[in-house]
Amino acid sequence: MSVPIVVRCPCGARIEAKAGDVVTCECGRRYDTTAVDSEQVRLASLIQRRNKVYARLGVIVAGLATIGGFIVAGWWGAGLALPFSCLVWWKGVQPRWQRRAAADLATIPKSRIEAER
Ligand SMILES: [Zn+2]
Secondary structure (H helix, E strand, O other), X not given: OOOEEEEEOOOOOEEEEEOOOEEEOOOOOEEEHHHOOHHHXXXXXXXXXXXXXXXXXHHHHHHHXXXXXXXXXXXXXXXXHHHHHHHHHHHHHHHHHHHHHHXXXXXXXXXXXXXXX
């Protein structure tokens, strides 16, 4: 599980990396991002994993709705239930969860990484 981080160098450069990478800025400064607080990484990967679970859950919900639609109204029901459940899930339910996940991520304190030299 890789956690994206942003290293801000005093030279003004902004380097995007993954936690654990050793980043070298164009100005020559080196940053060892393994110094990123492991609690922070753990929390971020937890949120990432949860998002993945929600996406998988959406597929299951859409599948069940399609089967339900088929039982109730045959192929017409299935054909209507599939796009409808997808719409409800990805336009209604998922964005709400993602907003919450984004809020959770925002509460993680940003650690400062100092240049090695
Ligand atoms: Zn720099």
